[in-house]
Amino acid sequence: GAGVSQSPSNKVTEKGKDVELRCDPISGHTALYWYRQSLGQGLEFLIYFQGNSAPDKSGLPSDRFSAERTGGSVSTLTIQRTQQEDSAVYLCASSPVGETQYFGPGTRLLVL
Amino acid sequence: AQKVTQAQTEISVVEKEDVTLDCVYETRDTTYYLFWYKQPPSGELVFLIRRNSFDEQNEISGRYSWNFQKSTSSFNFTITASQVVDSAVYFCALSEFGNEKLTFGTGTRLTIIP
Numbered sequence: 729g730a731g732v733s734q735s736p737s738n739k740v741t742e743k744g745k746d747v748e749l750r751c752d753p754i755s756g757h758t759a760l761y762w763y764r765q766s767l768g769q770g771l772e773f774l775i776y777f778q779g780n781s782a783p784d785k786s787g788l789p790s791d792r793f794s795a796e797r798t799g800g801s802v803s804t805l806t807i808q809r810t811q812q813e814d815s816a817v818y819l820c821a822s823s824p825v826g827e828t829q830y831f832g833p834g835t836r837l838l839v840l
Numbered sequence: 841a842q843k844v845t846q847a848q849t850e851i852s853v854v855e856k857e858d859v860t861l862d863c864v865y866e867t868r869d870t871t872y873y874l875f876w877y878k879q880p881p882s883g884e885l886v887f888l889i890r891r892n893s894f895d896e897q898n899e900i901s902g903r904y905s906w907n908f909q910k911s912t913s914s915f916n917f918t919i920t921a922s923q924v925v926d927s928a929v930y931f932c933a934l935s936e937f938g939n940e941k942l943t944f945g946t947g948t949r950l951t952i953i954p
Contacts, residue, residue: 759940771931771944784941819885828875829942831885 730754732832734820740838741810749805749835753822760803761829762795763787766816774818777803778825810839842867844934846945853922854953861917861948863932869893871937874908874915879947880928888930891915919950927952 733752741747753760762774773787777797788794792811797803807814817836821829843866853859865874876888889899891908899906903920919926929949933942 761941763942770946771942773941773943776940778940784939787941817883821885826940828887828890830887831877833882833884836883 732820732822732830734818734832734835736835737833738836738838740840742840743812744809746806746808747810747837749807749818749837751803751805751820751822751832753801753803753820754830757822757824757830758800759823759825759827759829760797761821761823762803762805763819763821764816765819765834769816771819774805807837810837812839815839842869842872842934842936842943844932844943844945846930846932846948848948849946850949850951852951852953855924856921858918858920859922859950861919861930861932861950863915863917863945865913865915865932865934867934867936869936873935873937875933875935875942876906876915876917877931877933878928879931885931888917922950922952924952924954926950 735750760777763771765771775782775795776784779800780797792808795805815838817834819831819834821831823829845864872893874891878886878888896908905918907916929947931947932945935942
């Protein structure tokens with residue numbers, strides 16, 4: 729399909745383990761975003777990429793969270809030493825710069 | 841700082857009724873963008889509309905219409921002749937010019953009763 733894809737759809741992990749979440753943006757979209765949706769905090773911005781650079785990382789909640797983007801395309805969000813409060817749906821979006829963001833289906837993360 | 845308020849947490853209406861979802865925003869910028877997204881039970885956020893701050897003209901798309909009023913900092917969304925398929929959580933969002941991130945409201949859960 730032509731939309732944003734994310735993998736895995738669901739991830740269950742044990743507290744303290746590291747997880748990697750993947751996002752494939754719409755082809756040609758230079759901007760890529762990560763958001764988190766949780767019951768307590770709603771929809772929160774995490775990080776924004778323009779090409780392979782991240783000019784805005786202001787939403788990353790702690791240094792356990794990191795993200796990278798390679799080739800101006802695929803992005804990986806990594807959470808180290810997961811905690812139960814990291815349980816949430818992680819949403820990726822892409823857009824041409826300054827244009828409407830289109831979202832993927834999300835990765836539902838459960839930390840036990 | 842930017843902020844979006846959706847005061848209606850949940851709304852239920854009977855099918856074919858009209859319903860309006862409220863959105864109030866705060867921003868110090870004169871150039872900004874407003875959005876509505878729909879999140880059906882499947883979970884994916886579906887884009888509905890984007891407006892810029894210089895265009896206060898109301899928009900109609902089929903059964904959907906949007907009322908943007910800068911004087912009251914509101915961007916309300918009306919569904920006419922609601923249908924069961926309209927049941928979803930609806931989010932209003934704001935982004936400021938040069939700041940790409942979206943700031944979302946807390947969402948309104950709309951249930952259409954058949």
